[in-house]
Amino acid sequence: AQSVTQLGSHVSVSEGALVLLRCNYSSSVPPYLFWYVQYPNQGLQLLLKYTTGATLVKGINGFEAEFKKSETSFHLTKPSAHMSDAAEYFCAVIAYGNNRLAFGKGNQVVVIP
Amino acid sequence: DTAVSQTPKYLVTQMGNDKSIKCEQNLGHDTMYWYKQDSKKFLKIMFSYNNKELIINETVPNRFSPKSPDKAHLNLHINSLELGDSAVYFCASRAGRFVNTEAFFGQGTRLTVV
Numbered sequence: 001a002q003s004v005t006q007l008g009s010h011v012s013v014s015e016g017a018l019v020l021l022r023c024n025y026s027s028s029v030p031p032y033l034f035w036y037v038q039y040p041n042q043g044l045q046l047l048l049k050y051t052t053g054a055t056l057v058k059g060i061n062g063f064e065a066e067f068k069k070s071e072t073s074f075h076l077t078k079p080s081a082h083m084s085d086a087a088e089y090f091c092a093v094i095a096y097g098n099n100r101l102a103f104g105k106g107n108q109v110v111v112i113p
Numbered sequence: 114d115t116a117v118s119q120t121p122k123y124l125v126t127q128m129g130n131d132k133s134i135k136c137e138q139n140l141g142h143d144t145m146y147w148y149k150q151d152s153k154k155f156l157k158i159m160f161s162y163n164n165k166e167l168i169i170n171e172t173v174p175n176r177f178s179p180k181s182p183d184k185a186h187l188n189l190h191i192n193s194l195e196l197g198d199s200a201v202y203f204c205a206s207r208a209g210r211f212v213n214t215e216a217f218f219g220q221g222t223r224l225t226v227v
Contacts, residue, residue, distance in 0.1 A: 009153075018185075025163070032212060032213045034215055036218075038154075039222075042220060042221075043117075043203060043218035043219055043220045043221055044203070044205075044216075044218040045216075046215045049213075049215050051138065051213035088154055090212060093149070093224075094212065096212050098214070099144055099160065099161055099168055099169065099209045100161070100169055101146065101158065101205075101207070101216055102158065103148075103155075103156040103158075105154075105155050106154045106156070107155075108154070
């Protein structure tokens, strides 16, 4: 079954610094990859997704991610962190042929003023 | 107009009770899910329905029983609640006939068993 791995549960970043969250996937068939954000006491909101085509995907709030098949990765970046980026971030994968949307363990991002 | 709505938002109940959480989506999706988010924020898939048919049934105690009366609704009934059932439960939906579509989530139901 497909899965994703997110390392480092807590990530601290200074305001204005680069945000980098790592996601590696495992799938025997072409994967479809997603990044979601969860603000406190809220549901999950889609940041961006990779399906097919362009490997560099731009999302909301200035985030982007690059699909690298050779590295089985889909890392999320944002050039300059803002205080409002403090949240929980989840990488997720779904594989062709099934409906199982599987999530990584998440990264809690803390933005330091 | 809320796309995926869950009720109630908060649920506090005693051990041994039976409770239900309701979910409705107005997106016209054919696939719905229940996820459990524990205190460490880990999201674990519990069930998935496609066109009212159960397609994913993870290793979940049989005290948990999902029911889908139609494509727009997926309810979760929990019997004999235990302390370990305390968590946030999320309902989600997606257009499952297209594999590259994202899921839309409800706001969650925070269940506390005392």
